Amino acid sequence: MSNLSPIVLFVYNRLDHVKQTIDALQKNTLASESKLIIYSDNAKNSSAQKSVDDVRSFIATIDGFKSVKIIKRDANLGLAKSIISGVSEVVNKYKRVIVLEDDLITSSDFLEYMNKGLDFYKNNEDIFSITGSNYLKQIPEDYDHDLFLFYRACSWGWATWEDRWKKVDWQVKNFNSFIKNKNKVALFNRGGDDLSDTLTAYMKGKIDVWAIRWSYAHFENNKYCLYPVNSKIENIGFDGSGENCTSESKFFSAVSKAYNIKFHYDMSLDSQISSEFQKLHKYNLQNKIKQLVKKIVGYYDI
Numbered sequence: 001m002s003n004l005s006p007i008v009l010f011v012y013n014r015l016d017h018v019k020q021t022i023d024a025l026q027k028n029t030l031a032s033e034s035k036l037i038i039y040s041d042n043a044k045n046s047s048a049q050k051s052v053d054d055v056r057s058f059i060a061t062i063d064g065f066k067s068v069k070i071i072k073r074d075a076n077l078g079l080a081k082s083i084i085s086g087v088s089e090v091v092n093k094y095k096r097v098i099v100l101e102d103d104l105i106t107s108s109d110f111l112e113y114m115n116k117g118l119d120f121y122k123n124n125e126d127i128f129s130i131t132g133s134n135y136l137k138q139i140p141e142d143y144d145h146d147l148f149l150f151y152r153a154c155s156w157g158w159a160t161w162e163d164r165w166k167k168v169d170w171q172v173k174n175f176n177s178f179i180k181n182k183n184k185v186a187l188f189n190r191g192g193d194d195l196s197d198t199l200t201a202y203m204k205g206k207i208d209v210w211a212i213r214w215s216y217a218h219f220e221n222n223k224y225c226l227y228p229v230n231s232k233i234e235n236i237g238f239d240g241s242g243e244n245c246t247s248e249s250k251f252f253s254a255v256s257k258a259y260n261i262k263f264h265y266d267m268s269l270d271s272q273i274s275s276e277f278q279k280l281h282k283y284n285l286q287n288k289i290k291q292l293v294k295k296i297v298g299y300y301d302i
Contacts, residue, residue: 004115005159006035006094007065010082011102013043013051015058015237018102025100026064030111036065039086044076055102082208084170091162096122098159103237106132108159109258110232114159117226120263128164128223129214129266132157133233136280145260148273149224152191152281155211157233158225168183168217170210175203188219190274192281195219224269231255244281 001105007025011018025031038059043049062068073082083099098114100106107113110132117130127149133156139148178184185196198212218225234255 001030001033001112001115002010003119004034004111005096005098005118006037007098007100007111008086008090009036009038009100010041010079010086011055011059012041012079013048013055014102015051015054018055018058020236021100021102021104021106022059022062022153024105024107024255025110028111029108030115031064033066034111035067035069037069037086037090038062038071039082040070040072041082041205042073042076044078064172078208080208085211087165087188091165095162096159097165098157099155100157100236101155102155102283103235104133105229105234105236105257107232107255110157113228113232113261114157116261117261118159118257119219120265121226122161124265124267126224127226128187129153130226131155131159131233132228132231133235134231135235136225136227136273136276138276139229139250140251140270140276143229143270143273145264145267146229147180147263147267148227148229149267149269150191150197150227150274150277151215151218152277153211153215153218153225153226154227154235156216156235164221164223167221168213169220170213172199172203172213172216174220175199188216190278191215191219192278193283194281219256224267226267228261230259256299 009021025036028034040052040056040059043052056072061072071086077085085098087099094237096118098111114130114132121127121130131154133154135156178188179196179200188199189195195212195215198207199216200211201207202209202212232255
């Protein structure tokens with residue numbers, strides 16, 4: 001396969017996770033033909049410095065790829081700024097990119113799936129991004145495709161193209177008009193009850209995240225994320241070690257065995273799968289009460 005996309009990996013201070021991520025990635029059939037670019041964020045405080053240094057010592061020994069380039073940040077940018085700036089640098093140069101974080105275990109055909117998808121759908125303007133993950137536990141038995149579309153982007157092993165990435169307004173300059181428009185809020189929340197609340201929390205400065213803005217860009221451009229029916233990613237970050245992952249989650253994806261995915265150009269949204277996804281992201285009574293309390297105390301005031 002020619003013109004393979006570079007792989008961008010973001011690491012911080014979790015040595016064990018990085019080792020597992022690299023070990024799985026090295027076992028990919030296209031690893032030796034792929035460029036690996038690693039962004040290493042610096043420690044946010046002195047207590048994290050040793051673990052950051054340990055990660056940096058390890059990534060300096062990585063082989064098994066066509067090339068390995070390491071960018072060590074002098075300061076601590078945080079995950080959001082690190083990803084946005086790093087992906088921008090790479091996608092502007094190579095026109096497409098495959099992105100991983102340091103807590104993702106890939107199947108042996110993950111790179112093959114991603115590169116074929118980037119080739120196959122590069123001119124399909126309905127698709128804004130491709131993910132290797134699927135944490136949906138139930139797919140309708142009569143669904144006969146290997147892939148499906150959904151409104152919400154997924155940041156657990158994903159890929160995109162330069163022309164899509166450049167359409168993102170990372171400042172979300174139209175937020176004030178958006179949040180006052182109940183119809184638009186409802187449309188955005190087709191991807192999950194939490195989307196508009198998470199975007200609001202970011203805009204108020206309560207959280208520092210990037211993926212909600214990525215999902216919002218999908219909505220703003222009326223585009224979709226492409227998912228595999230059988231996941232090619234396992235997220236091992238739900239052990240309390242991550243910056244944005246707790247030790248408890250209802251979202252889980254197990255890596256599937258390698259198999260030949262059939263790509264279909266004329267993809268359309270499947271109502272049954274969308275319904276299952278929406279159920280997974282639907283607020284339960286406890287979460288509804290939490291969100292109501294936050295609004296009452298002014299947590300979401302802009």
